[in-house]
Amino acid sequence: MTESDFLTSAPPASAQQGADAAPYLVVEDLTVRFPTADGVVQAVTGLNYTLKQGKTLGIVGESGSGKSVSSMAIMGLHDPKRTDMSGSIRVGGREVIGLSNNQMQTLRGGEVAMIFQDPLTSLHPFYSIGDQIAEAYRAHNKVSKAQAKAKAVDMLDRVGIPQARNRVDDYPHQFSGGMRQRAMIAMSLSNDPKLLIADEPTTALDVTVQAQILDLLQELQRDFDSAIIIITHDLGVVAEMADEVLVMYAGRGVEHGPTRELLTHPEMPYTWGLLSSVPDVTASTESRLLPIPGNPPSLLNPPTGCPYHPRCAHRDKVPGDLCRTELPELIPGRRGPAHLKRCHLANPDMIYETEVLPEIAPDLVELVTEESLEDTSDPRHPGSPENADQIDTPQRRAPDPDGEVK
Amino acid sequence: MFGYILRRLVSGILVLVTVSAATFALFFYGPSDPALAYCPETRCTPERLAAISDQLGLDRPVVEQYGDYMKGIVAGDDFQAGAISIACDAPCLGVSFKLRLNVTDYLWGRFPATLSLAIGGAAIFLALGLTLGVSAARRRGTFSDKAIVSSSLVINAVPYYLLALLAYLYLISEWSIFPASGYYSPFSAGPYAWVKGMLLAWIMLGLVYSTQYARFSRGSMIESLNEDYVRTARAKGLSERRVTLKHALRAAIVPVVTIFGLDFALLLAGTIFTERIFSIQGIGLTALDAIGTKDLPIISATVILGATFIVVANILVDVVYSLVDPRVRL
Ligand SMILES: Nc1ncnc2c1ncn2[C@@H]1O[C@H](COP(=O)(O)OP(=O)(O)O)[C@@H](O)[C@H]1O
Ligand code: SF4
Ligand SMILES: [Mg+2]
Numbered sequence: 071m072t073e074s075d076f077l078t079s080a081p082p083a084s085a086q087q088g089a090d091a092a093p094y095l096v097v098e099d100l101t102v103r104f105p106t107a108d109g110v111v112q113a114v115t116g117l118n119y120t121l122k123q124g125k126t127l128g129i130v131g132e133s134g135s136g137k138s139v140s141s142m143a144i145m146g147l148h149d150p151k152r153t154d155m156s157g158s159i160r161v162g163g164r165e166v167i168g169l170s171n172n173q174m175q176t177l178r179g180g181e182v183a184m185i186f187q188d189p190l191t192s193l194h195p196f197y198s199i200g201d202q203i204a205e206a207y208r209a210h211n212k213v214s215k216a217q218a219k220a221k222a223v224d225m226l227d228r229v230g231i232p233q234a235r236n237r238v239d240d241y242p243h244q245f246s247g248g249m250r251q252r253a254m255i256a257m258s259l260s261n262d263p264k265l266l267i268a269d270e271p272t273t274a275l276d277v278t279v280q281a282q283i284l285d286l287l288q289e290l291q292r293d294f295d296s297a298i299i300i301i302t303h304d305l306g307v308v309a310e311m312a313d314e315v316l317v318m319y320a321g322r323g324v325e326h327g328p329t330r331e332l333l334t335h336p337e338m339p340y341t342w343g344l345l346s347s348v349p350d351v352t353a354s355t356e357s358r359l360l361p362i363p364g365n366p367p368s369l370l371n372p373p374t375g376c377p378y379h380p381r382c383a384h385r386d387k388v389p390g391d392l393c394r395t396e397l398p399e400l401i402p403g404r405r406g407p408a409h410l411k412r413c414h415l416a417n418p419d420m421i422y423e424t425e426v427l428p429e430i431a432p433d434l435v436e437l438v439t440e441e442s443l444e445d446t447s448d449p450r451h452p453g454s455p456e457n458a459d460q461i462d463t464p465q466r467r468a469p470d471p472d473g474e475v476k
Numbered sequence: 477m478f479g480y481i482l483r484r485l486v487s488g489i490l491v492l493v494t495v496s497a498a499t500f501a502l503f504f505y506g507p508s509d510p511a512l513a514y515c516p517e518t519r520c521t522p523e524r525l526a527a528i529s530d531q532l533g534l535d536r537p538v539v540e541q542y543g544d545y546m547k548g549i550v551a552g553d554d555f556q557a558g559a560i561s562i563a564c565d566a567p568c569l570g571v572s573f574k575l576r577l578n579v580t581d582y583l584w585g586r587f588p589a590t591l592s593l594a595i596g597g598a599a600i601f602l603a604l605g606l607t608l609g610v611s612a613a614r615r616r617g618t619f620s621d622k623a624i625v626s627s628s629l630v631i632n633a634v635p636y637y638l639l640a641l642l643a644y645l646y647l648i649s650e651w652s653i654f655p656a657s658g659y660y661s662p663f664s665a666g667p668y669a670w671v672k673g674m675l676l677a678w679i680m681l682g683l684v685y686s687t688q689y690a691r692f693s694r695g696s697m698i699e700s701l702n703e704d705y706v707r708t709a710r711a712k713g714l715s716e717r718r719v720t721l722k723h724a725l726r727a728a729i730v731p732v733v734t735i736f737g738l739d740f741a742l743l744l745a746g747t748i749f750t751e752r753i754f755s756i757q758g759i760g761l762t763a764l765d766a767i768g769t770k771d772l773p774i775i776s777a778t779v780i781l782g783a784t785f786i787v788v789a790n791i792l793v794d795v796v797y798s799l800v801d802p803r804v805r806l
Contacts, residue, residue, distance in 0.1 A: 145711055151618075171716055179713035191704040195803055196726055206712040241802040257712070 092163075093120035094297050095144070095265055099157040102139050102148065102321075109370045110154075113139040114321045117157070118400070121314075123264065126291065126298040128312030128329065130305060130344060134366045136321035137301045141267045143167075144299075145182055146174040162264065180210045183258035187270040189250035193242040199226070199253045200238035207260045225256035229286060248279035255286065262294055269301045284310060305348050309333055317341050320367050320377035323400050327409035337403050337411040337418040340378045346430040360430060376414065384421060388414040477798070480806040481791060488787035495783045497542060499776050504538045513770035514573065532573050545570060545776070569780070570773030572766075579777045583759060589660045590758030593681065593750060594743035596674050600682025602736065605689025610725060612690065613697035625694070628687035640680045640753045647676060660756050677754045681747065685739065693732050700728040730800055734793050741789035745782030 102114040114136040121127050129137045142148060144159055146166060159166045161182060166174065186192040193202060203225055204218035213221070219238065226234035229252040242250055251271060258266060268287065272280035284307065291298055300311050308315050308329060315332045317325040317340065325338040336342055343362035364381040367373050375394045379385050385393040392414050400412040404419070415421065503510060511529040512520070529535040547553065548568035555562040555571045562571050562578055569579040612624040631639075647653045654676040661669035700706060701724045709723040710716075746760025755761070759778055766774035798804040 147707060147710060175713045175715065177713070178711055184711045186704060186708065188704060192708045194705040194709070194723055194727070196801060198802075205714070209713045243803045254708075 091122055094123045094162055095119075095121040095299075096158070096160040097140070097144070098159075100140060100143060100159060101154075101156045102136070102143055103154040104152060105154065106370075111369050112321055112372055113369055114143070117318075117321075117323055119314075119316055119323070119326065121265070121297045121299065123297050124291070124295045125314070126300060126312045128308035128315045129299060129301045129318060130303055130308055130315060131318035132303055132344075132362075132366050134369070135318040136369075137318055138269050139321075140318075141184070141269060141299055141301060144265075144267065145178050145184060146171070147178075147184075176210070179206055179258070179263075180261050181263055182265045182267065183261065183263035184267040184269065185251070185254050185258050185271045188274045189247065189254045190242060190274070192254060193250060195242060198239045198241055199245065200240075203238075203253070203257045203260055206257045210261045221260060222256075225260050226253065229253070229256040229259075229290075230282075231256070247275050248282060251275060251279075251283050252286065255283070255290070259290060259294065263296055265297045265299070266291075267299045267301070270303075271300070272307065273302070273304075280307075287311070303344075305333065305344060317344065320372050321369055322377060322412065323410075324378065324412040325410065326400065327405075331405065331409050335405055335409070335419060336422060337405065337409065337415075338378075338413045339382045339384045339415070339418075342422060342426045342430075343381075346426065376412070384415060387421065388416075477795075477806040481795070484791045484794070488784075488791065491787055492780060492783050493546070496545070496776055496780050499779045500538065500542050500545070500772075503770075503772050503775065508770075510534055510770045510772060549780075569777035572774050573771045574769050575771075575774075579773045582774070583762065583777055583781065586757055586759055586762050588662055589756050590744060590746055590751070590760065592660070592663065592670065592674055593677055593747060593756060593758060594740060596671075596678035597681030597685065597743060597747075597750075598736070598740055600678055601685035601689055604682060604686035606693050606729075606732070608686065608690035609693030609695075610697050610720070610728075612694045613701060613728075614720060616698055621694075624690060628690050631684065632687045636680075636684050637749045637753065639684065640749060643676060643680050644753050660758075674756075677750050677756060681743075681750055689732065689736075692735065693728065696728040696731050697724060700724045703727065730797065733796055733800070737789040737793035737796070738786065741785035742782075744785045746778060 097117055097119050100114055100117040101112075104111040104113060117136075117140050119127065129141070131137055139148070143155060144161065144166065146169060148155065155167055157167065161177060166177065169177075193199070197205075200219055200222040203222035204215065207213070207221045208215070208218045211218075223234045223238050226238060231237055231249060231252055237245075237249075242253070245253060251274075255271075266287075271287070272283050275283060287298065287300075288311065290296075298311070300307065302308060312329045315325075315327065315329050316323050317332075317338065319340050325332060325336065325341045332341070333345070336345060340362075343360075346360040347362055362381060367377060367380065373380055373394075375392070375396050376382070376385075376398055379393040382393065396414070398412045398414050400410045402409060403411050403413075411418070509525070509529075511525055511532060511534050514528045514532070515525050526535070533541060544553070548564060548566070548570060550566060551568075552566035553564045553568045553570075555564060560576070562576070564571060564578050564580065567580060569583070571577065572579055572582060575582065608624050608628070612621040615621045648656060655672055661673045663670045701720075703724070705727075706719060706724050709719045714723075744759075746758055746763055748760040748764055750756065751758045751760040752764060759781065762774060763778035765771075766778065794806065798806045
């Protein structure tokens with residue numbers, strides 16, 4: 071999918087039918103803390119989101135912002151002895167926080183499956199690919215080993231491994247990086263999960279392979295009608311895959327909304343930072359790559375007030391010392407109820423258009439400005455996709471902004 | 477794989493040649509004349525010393541003696557000592573100066589005791605060490621983990637011979653819980669007597685070694701429990717038991733196998749303290765006695781035997797590695 075495709079292509083068929091169905095996944099006020107020798111790591115604090123069948127949520131943020139921790143909580147992958155969890159996670163209507171390990175087993179790999187960042191370390195080096203897929207299948211289906219093996223061949227074929235029958239007995243080290251991730255996907259889809267969590271599925275892969283894997287995920291989502299959570303720090307991936315985006319910072323959601331709306335009208339300075347740190351390979355040379363200065367805060371001792379304030383270039387625009395003293399709520403701004411942001415700024419749109427956009431993508435300023443004028447003249451359709459279709463945003467799949475590439 | 481093993485065997489043989497040459501050199505160029513050991517202190521005239529040297533063949537050039545020795549190992553040899561002639565087929569490790577016995581046969585007779593000791597001890601320390609290590613790793617940071625680690629450190633801090641000696645004093649001499657030592661009954665004469673004779677030695681050996689194995693396998697297990705593939709196994713919906721045993725332990729056991737191979741080879745080479753304290757007539761005790769009597773053929777033979785076990789264990793460990801880990805190609 072090219073960049074302009076994502077803006078022009080029709081929404082997936084499931085988008086309409088799922089519109090009023092109950093969400094498959096509900097995360098409410100999720101808080102995850104790890105008591106350690108150095109203190110309590112506040113990995114995730116008060117996180118909320120919902121996800122419907124057939125939909126994709128993109129979670130973005132620098133590394134250490136709590137993306138993996140919050141998603142692993144859905145599968146109960148945190149050791150209860152070392153983790154304090156509160157809030158609620160309901161999968162298909164069932165509360166999973168507090169479930170015992172045994173009760174969790176039917177969910178894990180069954181209704182909810184996960185793909186991890188590095189397929190090489192995520193596959194067991196001593197067992198063949200086929201055995202590992204068959205094991206996942208047999209964990210949830212009463213079938214013979216031979217049937218499970220046949221299923222493994224089937225799944226490998228399905229995810230595009232050539233000559234699956236011959237490759238099924240290969241070991242992970244005999245596969246290329248992209249093939250290993252395909253095998254991971256085959257494994258996670260072997261039980262037709264209703265929810266697939268892909269934790270940076272392409273970060274460890276090179277660019278062309280990344281595109282193939284993302285295409286594969288989309289294709290499989292259409293076939294299986296699963297909900298997908300795609301975790302990434304690459305806004306290009308989000309633009310291509312996600313219906314909705316949740317931006318996380320220091321363990322909290324800081325901006326949340328429909329993908330096009332959020333990417334074209336970001337309202338939170340941290341999101342601006344993420345956008346400006348995405349290298350745009352096709353845009354004019356005037357556009358600049360601006361990494362966010364400073365480092366993500368320590369979650370042992372997060373900053374007071376807005377967690378982003380130590381790095382925020384716009385905190386002076388907020389009257390008083392509010393940024394430092396008071397945590398902003400994650401609430402709708404001026405762009406309609408679906409777009410939430412956690413920031414004290416009163417007029418983020420204007421700042422974005424006049425200060426941020428000219429820095430990161432000068433050639434876009436005009437378009438966006440025009441559009442936002444339209445928007446204010448027609449408040450009933452805030453950030454409507456029709457308007458967004460005309461503009462080009464500076465997203466692209468590219469090396470990670472925070473250099474987490476292995 | 478075949479070529480690899482062949483190369484390893486060749487280099488192993490070089491090691492053995494070097495080791496045996498070094499033993500010879502130490503013996504001959506050491507601080508005292510070996511023949512002195514066989515010369516009665518009060519009546520040791522120079523003539524008598526020379527006669528002894530001559531009889532033992534010690535007066536010949538060292539290199540010639542070494543050559544004969546090597547030839548005996550490969551081709552066998554026959555010894556004339558005065559009126560008696562001692563046949564010695566390959567691998568001939570010479571004839572004991574003192575006992576006038578074919579060393580190969582003599583050690584062969586002593587080996588079952590050492591083998592029994594090693595097998596029983598290893599079974600105990602592997603089972604005990606791995607069980608403790610794995611359960612400590614799974615309960616890392618809890619009271620039982622700390623209890624396992626610290627008790628293993630305490631036991632380790634006490635010198636082994638002291639522990640074994642105390643066990644001997646109290647469990648055998650004082651309270652007679654175990655039979656008087658010095659009693660090795662071959663397995664072929666009935667397993668009950670075999671176990672009874674070895675049990676305390678096994679327990680002592682097993683206990684002390686198990687502390688190292690517990691800590692080592694704990695570390696290895698903690699590492700593998702943190703691996704991404706263990707998380708994947710859990711995310712598949714496998715039972716905790718299967719995650720621990722089939723996924724984590726399978727990987728954690730590999731480094732344990734390596735040190736086990738070498739430890740077992742060392743046990744086969746003779747456990748001097750254990751055999752001495754519990755008077756088990758094995759290779760270790762034989763070597764100790766031979767050093768006391770400066771009985772070169774026996775000393776050399778035990779050294780070569782030990783070195784052989786270590787060389788073979790090293791090769792076996794590598795082979796096992798390649799069987800366990802598909803990434804390793806020999
Ligand atoms: N088991 C754990 N114990 C202590 N701290 C943890 C643990 N797992 C994650 N963390 C910390 O929680 C924070 C969030 O981590 P994570 O969710 O992995 O970030 P990311 O957004 O990069 O996926 C990090 O600071 C990380 O160090
Ligand atoms: S609340 Fe203040 S510090 Fe935080 S992002 Fe908004 S302007 Fe910056
Ligand atoms: Mg992560």
